[in-house]
Amino acid sequence: MSGMATADTALRADARRNRDAVIDAAGALFAERGDDVQMGEIAQRAGLGVGTLYRHFADKQSLRAAIIGRRFEAMAELARSCAQVEDAGDAFESLLLGYLSEVEKDVAFRVALLSPTPAHWDDIEKQKESFSAAVSEVVDRAVTEGHLRADFTAADFILVTRGTIANMTEEGDWRRHLTLQLEGALTKDAPTKGAPTRGAPGQSPRDSGR
Amino acid sequence: MSGMATADTALRADARRNRDAVIDAAGALFAERGDDVQMGEIAQRAGLGVGTLYRHFADKQSLRAAIIGRRFEAMAELARSCAQVEDAGDAFESLLLGYLSEVEKDVAFRVALLSPTPAHWDDIEKQKESFSAAVSEVVDRAVTEGHLRADFTAADFILVTRGTIANMTEEGDWRRHLTLQLEGALTKDAPTKGAPTRGAPGQSPRDSGR
């Protein structure tokens, strides 16, 4: 029931240093180009030989898992910290925005978030749950205080963010999408935008985005 | 109407038959397992040798493009047909639901919809535009008649559907996500759920076309 993960196994000083270098290099590269990065490139960027990567990670898959794991860990951390924020609305907002802006920086993470979890990932499944729990806290509080529709849940948070993430591409502007979703998710007063419900005097159909 | 793409080039009878077989096989396989299907498997399922696939398509990429192209074509068709529906609300609803339920059946199509278009795809870009135009018609009409928020556009339709598609996975239930989005996108009455605000005519389990 304890130190199981990767950590403390008394590595030789240089070994640990190198392992970290690998993680950094891989993290950066994956974040930038997703999965299409080759082991050789990672090694190079870390200033090491490929063999070294394999001394620390069984295979590419494991390396990636380690990287993604970190991200999840960080997100769980973020969620926990947001759960401490006084105002429920602020807590929710900072979680939502914080999460998304973090995700925005990492292609590989995005891919991981959009694809069904690859089975053997179950140690990451842990982190996910931890994250989910914290999110739940924040969401529930926001619901209770009337910032979100009464039936909104942590699962919905995932749905909404996943949707937004799917629109983090060249053309599709995810903030717009988020707004669209929120103004339905947010409790009905929505001061954010001026979305007039009333009669619709002719609006010009040909109207480009912003 | 006009004969367009690759079609009628006077192929030997059996050749055309085989080509169709390839398209069917590939279509089914891609729809089921996305990109991780090998040429050999497609050939086998079509009851042909790999060589034959290459007689009809330059490479795997082209084959896939052909398949995806069909789907887009079909969607454009769907959109055009929905544009004919009398009631603007019904038109929008049937387009939205029709589109999504079609997409739901095809993994490869989903992937194509979520990933940035691979450059050389430009003949597909055509179909996309055609689709987009028809969607625009439907959407604009729905907006004018007050079924959708005034600033809703065809681009938003893409955002919303893409978001929904991203949630077409094992656990995440996309219908719920769609509801969440709609109740913000739809003009402000939304009584569907036990939301704290007032209510008006609903809109969730509507009828389906006529």
Place this chain on the structure above:
DNA sequence: CTAGATTCGGAACCGGAATTCAGGTTCATA
């Protein structure tokens, strides 16, 4: 029915990327 062009089959070929491994090198302890 026959010749010649088309099309088919599928084993062999290839390129690219992950993974291995046989030394050389570096750390840490006595």
Place this chain on the structure above:
DNA sequence: TATGAACCTGAATTCCGGTTCCGAATCTAG
């Protein structure tokens, strides 16, 4: 400092799936 375990390197190897190639099989015009 000396010594051996731990670690590193990177060329060689393995894997894997797309693509090619050409004799064999099939069509169709005449």
